[in-house]
Amino acid sequence: AQTVTQSQPEMSVQEAETVTLSCTYDTSESDYYLFWYKQPPSRQMILVIRQEAYKQQNATENRFSVNFQKAAKSFSLKISDSQLGDAAMYFCAYRSANTGNQFYFGTGTSLTVIP
Amino acid sequence: DAMVIQNPRYQVTQFGKPVTLSCSQTLNHNVMYWYQQKSSQAPKLLFHYYDKDFNNEADTPDNFQSRRPNTSFCFLDIRSPGLGDAAMYLCATSRGSSRYEQYFGPGTRLTVT
Secondary structure, three states: OOEEEOOOOEEEEEOOOOEEEOOEEEOOOOOEEEEEEEEOOOOOOEEEEEEEOOOOOOOEEOOEEEEEEOOOOEEEEEEOOOOHHHOEEEEEEEEEOOOOOOEEEOOOEEEEEEO | OOOEEEEOOEEEEOOOOOEEEEEEEOOOOOEEEEEEEOOOOOOEEEEEEEOOEEEEOOOOOOOEEEEOOOOOEEEEEEOOOOHHHOEEEEEEEEOOOOOOOOEEOOOEEEEEO
């Protein structure tokens, strides 16, 4: 099974500032997909952003962007202009392009946004 | 809106009393997943279906079973719930192709008394 590691159990950011959440993964595959999911307190998990491993260009979705370093097996999430609604648990996830339908999740980072 | 629906949102059961959680989807996705999530932890995959093909995770206890009678519905049966089975149970769906993300339901919070 693939391993996904999020080394920051908790992070905090001042409103309107920028924060970066870290994620690393271990795989021998060359083709895969990476995802960041957001789980607000008592609310359902939703996709924040997706990155295809074959693409060198980093994905961007409005205030959310990733820094994908394939050789380093690193996939960090940058949240710009942080808002109170960004407070949530963030999970990094890996899906193989070739083997099975499983998603492998990291242990999550709890983000607090300080007004 | 297309979505993943879980019922009930909150379920209380007694120790050892069988319980069934349900999930339905209007997305027409091939793959349906059941996860167990305990407080502030990552979701733990219990099993998933690709169409009617059932895929059990190696460390999923036999106490947990699943049924998928059709594309839209999937059930999680806990045959003899223990106190350690108290958790949030998440249902998710995905298209079969690997480039696609999962869509999650709101979860069912299971309490075992």
